[in-house]
Amino acid sequence: MKHLSRILLVSLFLFGLSNVQAQDENNPWAVGIGINAVDFYPVGEDAPQGGMFSEYFNAGDHYNVLPSVSRLTVGRYVGSGFSVQLAGSVNKIDKFGDANLDDLSYYAADGAIRYSFKNLINEEGWFDPYLGIGGGYAWIDEDGQGSANGTLGFDFWLTDNIAFNIQSTYKKAFDDETGLDHFQHSAGFKLAFGGKDTDGDGVFDKNDKCPETPGLAEFDGCPDSDGDGIQDSEDDCPNTPGMAEFNGCPDTDGDGIADPQDECPTVAGLKSLNGCPDADGDGIKDSEDECPNEAGPAANNGCPYQDRDNDGVLDKDDQCPDVAGTKANNGCPEVTVEVINELNEYSKTILFDLGKASIRKESYEALKSIAEIMEEYPSTVFHIEGHTDSQGSEKFNLKLSDERAGSVRTYLTEQANISSDRITSEGYGEARPIATNKTAAGRQQNRRVEVSLEKNRDQE
Known part of the structure; x- marks a missing residue:
């Protein structure tokens, strides 16, 4: 002392x-x-x-x-x-x-x-x-x-x-x-x-903001479970180490978007796409882009529009994407007068049993040719017309012509597999002659089946 x-x-x-x-x-x-x-x-x-x-x-x-x-x-x-x-x-x-x-x-x-x-x-x-x-x-x-x-x-x-x-x-x-x-x-x-420390974390209860949960002195006794320097109560991802700028959540791919908000947390992406990438920059995230490396519109699932048949009509607007057509006909080929004439050259050769609607077998080849031409125009609706001469009663002739036109339609749809909604038929009896009924030659011309153009699908 x-x-x-x-x-x-x-x-x-x-x-x-x-x-x-x-x-x-x-x-x-x-x-x-x-x-x-x-x-x-x-x-x-x-x-x-x-x-x-x-x-x-x-x-x-x-x-x-x-x-x-x-x-x-x-x-x-x-x-x-x-x-x-x-x-x-x-x-x-x-x-x-x-x-x-x-x-x-x-x-x-x-x-x-x-x-x-x-x-x-x-x-x-x-x-x-x-x-x-x-x-x-x-x-x-x-x-x-x-x-x-x-x-x-x-x-x-x-x-x-x-x-x-x-x-x-x-x-x-x-x-x-x-x-x-x-x-x-x-x-x-x-x-x-003698101080009281309920959770045993070295911070006395008086100063411990989390007295029943072990924590750190730097956080007044509150825990930081993931050890990222952000206490759990302020950490949006308390069990995963993260960064303060993301409230304790990680940004695994480093794209500036925290993992909980990132739809693609392991691949760097864009904020506008919630963290997902867009390799071709077309505004469609790669996971939803059918052409992720080639820019295209959303309406085409991220792929560029194509014109497979090179007819100047994009496939998305082309009702016949594999057959060249015209813009006026939505990419489908148009039936010309020449085509109709060709069809009717074949239809002139269709023969029926006398007084009946049944088609004779020698007419099948002509019907096959008609079906092949129709297949070339998949958007066109054709009309089968049945006609008779003036012999017999008008009522009978109307019924017979209608049945014969129907027989041709049935053959084309059932045997040649032409879609039924592409062919209509109707009988006109003796009402539309193309020659005189006073001579045998004229009556022969009037007994006929004709093919005409009904309408296009886009007009339906």
Whole structure:
């Protein structure tokens, strides 16, 4: 204790960079061990004692020190900077001011209420000065005396729980006649403990924003499950490491779109396509583009429009994409007068049984040729006309002509596989002669089947 001021300076230097807690509601209990020195000199009495605080630091001449652990303390924090403390100490007295004595025993028990100024200075700091008042009882060579005590002390917190302590207590005896006023100085270490940490994460419940879930001190006790530096409560992907710019979510493909919002999280893509790529830049993501490496419109599933038959009509608009046609006929070939004439050259050779609608077998070759021509015009609807001469009743002739036209239609649709919606038929009886019915040759011409152009599909 001879160089108390120097000890204080060294302590300040060594522990000045510490950022610690103290005995508080987090560590309410504290126990301490140390040494003590009893000084009867600077108490304001007559010789062999000096005036108040006279030679206060003269340890060599006036301090009584027992060279061993000689002081024990136990304390409890009660709140708002206040704590209570009980202390017990032993010593040997061989100096009474300037006088020397035989070794007298010294025992003391003291209680005090202390107030810490640490929170007023720096709540997170290491420097913890305090004042205390209380009382005690001391036995000096078996003579007991009570005293009122006043204390000034300093705790220097080395860690959250351990402090180096120095203090000085003035003990004013209650009995002015026989009591011995004196100072008792002490130095030692104290251990604070007893804080509540429900989740065991090292952050006391008082300061733990997640007291029932283990977490990190940097997040006030809250967890960061994926270790990405973003606490779970603010992390949109708490179990997958991510980046702060994406609220803790990853961007696996590095395209600037967080995985939860990225429809193609493992392949770099475009924001406009929710993170999916568009290799040909046609605005259709590759997964939905039938031609991902060749630009084309959405209406054609991402493929460019084609014209397979090279007729100048794109396949998308071409009703006959594999057969060259005309724009006017939506890409399908148009039936010309020459074609109709060719059809009717064949139809003139179609023969029926006498007075019946049944087709004679020698007409099948002509019907096959008619079907082949019709196949070349897949969008055209043909009309089969049935005609008779004027012999017989008009009613019979109308019925016969209609049945014969129907027989030709049936053969073409059922035997030649022409779509039934591409052929119509009707009988006109004797109403549309092309020659005179007065001669056999004329009547022969009037008994006929003709093929005409009904209408195109796009007109339906």
